[in-house]
Amino acid sequence: xxxxxxxxxxxxxxxxxxxxxxxxxxxxxxxxxxxxxxxxxxxxxxxxxxxxxxxxxxxxxxxxxxxxxxxxxxxxxxxxxxxxxxxxxxx
Amino acid sequence: xxxxxxxxxxxxxxxxxxxxxxxxxxxxxxxxxxxxxxxxxxxxxxxxxxxxxxxxxxxxxxxxxxxxxxxxxxxxxxxxxxxxxxxxxxxxxxxxxxxxxxxxxxxxxxxxxxxxxxxxxxxxxxxxxxxxxxxxxxxxxxxxxxxxxxxxxxxxxxxxxxxxxxxxxxxxxxxxxxxxxxxxxxxxxxxxxxxxxxxxxxxxxxxxxxxxxxxxxxxxxxxxxxxxxxxxxxxxxxxxxxxxxxxxxxxxxxxxxxxxxxxxxxxxxxxxxxxxxxxxxxxxxxxxxxxxxxxxxxxxxxxxxxxxxxxxxxxxxxxxxxxxxxxxxxxxxxxxxxxxxxxxxxxxxxxxxxxxxxxxxxxxxxxxxxxxxxxxxxxxxxxxxxxxxxxxxxxxxxxxxxxxxxxxxxxxxxxxxxxxxxxxxxxxxxxxxxxxxxxxxxxxxxxxxxxxxx
Numbered sequence: 001x002x003x004x005x006x007x008x009x010x011x012x013x014x015x016x017x018x019x020x021x022x023x024x025x026x027x028x029x030x031x032x033x034x035x036x037x038x039x040x041x042x043x044x045x046x047x048x049x050x051x052x053x054x055x056x057x058x059x060x061x062x063x064x065x066x067x068x069x070x071x072x073x074x075x076x077x078x079x080x081x082x083x084x085x086x087x088x089x090x091x
Numbered sequence: 092x093x094x095x096x097x098x099x100x101x102x103x104x105x106x107x108x109x110x111x112x113x114x115x116x117x118x119x120x121x122x123x124x125x126x127x128x129x130x131x132x133x134x135x136x137x138x139x140x141x142x143x144x145x146x147x148x149x150x151x152x153x154x155x156x157x158x159x160x161x162x163x164x165x166x167x168x169x170x171x172x173x174x175x176x177x178x179x180x181x182x183x184x185x186x187x188x189x190x191x192x193x194x195x196x197x198x199x200x201x202x203x204x205x206x207x208x209x210x211x212x213x214x215x216x217x218x219x220x221x222x223x224x225x226x227x228x229x230x231x232x233x234x235x236x237x238x239x240x241x242x243x244x245x246x247x248x249x250x251x252x253x254x255x256x257x258x259x260x261x262x263x264x265x266x267x268x269x270x271x272x273x274x275x276x277x278x279x280x281x282x283x284x285x286x287x288x289x290x291x292x293x294x295x296x297x298x299x300x301x302x303x304x305x306x307x308x309x310x311x312x313x314x315x316x317x318x319x320x321x322x323x324x325x326x327x328x329x330x331x332x333x334x335x336x337x338x339x340x341x342x343x344x345x346x347x348x349x350x351x352x353x354x355x356x357x358x359x360x361x362x363x364x365x366x367x368x369x370x371x372x373x374x375x376x377x378x379x380x381x382x383x384x385x386x387x388x389x390x391x392x393x394x395x396x397x398x399x400x401x402x403x404x405x406x407x408x409x410x411x412x413x414x415x416x417x418x419x420x421x422x423x424x425x426x427x428x429x430x431x432x433x434x435x436x437x438x439x440x441x442x443x444x445x446x447x448x449x450x451x452x453x454x455x456x457x458x459x460x461x462x463x464x465x466x467x468x469x470x471x472x473x474x475x476x477x478x479x480x481x482x483x484x485x486x487x488x489x490x491x492x493x494x495x496x497x498x499x500x501x502x503x504x505x506x507x508x509x510x511x512x513x514x515x516x517x518x519x520x521x522x523x524x525x526x527x528x529x530x531x532x533x534x535x536x537x538x539x540x541x542x543x544x545x
Binding site for chain 1: 109110113114116117118119120122123126127129130133136137140141143145146147148149151152154155156158159160162163164166167168170172175178179182183185186188189190192193195196197199200201206301302305308309311312313315316317319320321322323324325326327328329330331332333334335337338341425427432433434435437438441442444446447448450452
């Protein structure tokens with residue numbers, strides 16, 4: 001039953017995503033991609049639980065690796081997107 | 092209160108902020124706020140995750156978060172705007188790697204039911220393919236690997252075989268979930284798939300590849316969310332996946348090709364064009380170009396990858412100001428696949444302080460093309476090639492292009508007479524109203540700027 005409930009969430013999220021992103025103008029496609037990079041760093045949540053948990057040494061080490069790389073995505077992605085968006089000005 | 096419920100309530104708020112943040116990305120005036128909302132969503136999600144009762148030790152989490160943040164801050168400050176395609180490519184790869192690590196951790200950390208084992212191995216494959224594919228794409232973009240398609244005999248068959256063997260080992264893993272051997276085999280095979288899929292793709296098709304890998308990095312997070320039953324991973328991953336797919340689709344349409352065609356065209360025979368374009372090339376010096384520009388009332392600038400290579404955007408902005416003070420209208424017409432990633436030209440021009448309301452899309456400028464006194468093409472070729480409109484049999488026939496040739500005068504700033512990536516002659520260069528200005532785009536523009544100053 002959990003799988004079905006997760007599929008429901010997936011289906012709704014995909015529709016919302018399509019509706020919203022179709023409205024992003026071509027001007028902002030590069031920041032959209034780097035912003036998407038940051039959001040895909042959401043894996044950090046799962047990695048944190050694995051890195052701090054007690055599922056054996058291998059899982060902990062892999063979790064730590066996951067936290068490190070996902071954090072690069074999150075921090076780097078949001079900062080570089082902000083840097084770009086700050087340049088888009090209207091005169 | 093049960094922390095699991097609390098964590099999930101915060102996840103719901105976080106998901107709402109992600110969605111609202113993306114909505115604000117719909118206009119340049121609100122986009123920055125949208126990005127910040129999204130960052131806040133991420134921050135509260137991370138903080139609340141730390142309350143998870145499964146976590147017994149924080150020291151390594153803190154160390155790796157700090158290390159990752161340091162790297163993230165460093166690269167985001169250091170990167171040049173021309174280097175954005177490479178950076179996004181690397182970020183795609185890093186995202187895939189993180190998801191793959193999480194999937195493997197889930198696989199080795201506990202005994203999985205066959206359902207969870209299946210979804211974990213899918214997460215692992217998508218993550219690993221994204222990682223190795225993105226590294227190859229990064230190598231091609233930064234010219235560490237040749238931008239030309241790299242192909243060998245029977246490559247398509249080898250790829251199908253590789254995918255088949257990967258599916259076989261994945262199935263074996265699901266049947267014997269305690270076997271590390273099968274996990275290692277799937278990792279190696281998935282990494283090989285990423286390399287093999289991106290190697291045969293040419294440099295100019297990179298906008299499609301980056302968009303596609305962007306989508307995969309989201310789908311990898313999404314699959315990891317299924318494996319670990321985490322709602323927020325599914326929602327955020329699906330948003331990124333949808334974004335990448337939409338961009339991939341826009342890029343393919345702008346080249347009038349299907350995704351399958353882009354991914355496999357390296358295997359096919361190069362279409363040679365037997366139509367010879369006849370006519371005379373009419374070069375013009377920067378000094379003479381100045382006189383035409385001085386008299387022009389409306390000017391359209393069409394930038395391409397050559398502008399990024401020559402770093403000519405600042406010189407162009409200088410010229411724009413001089414033309415505007417001369418009471419001329421200057422706008423920019425930007426083709427969806429100009430540059431090496433979606434929106435690349437817009438970012439470079441925004442960096443040079445060009446107002447975003449002057450950055451127009453292809454359809455807007457094509458409607459009023461006849462009214463432009465001068466169209467200046469800077470380092471663009473295929474995206475202004477009239478063969479796409481008028482030469483049946485040309486490899487790019489049917490591709491939507493900016494109809495620069497319909498403007499009253501056309502200046503093409505170009506290093507030499509070499510053809511674009513498609514290897515197609517460009518009849519635009521031979522048109523009666525076209526003048527070629529040979530040279531480095533930045534130098535040429537600076538020359539014209541100097542003429543205005545005198």
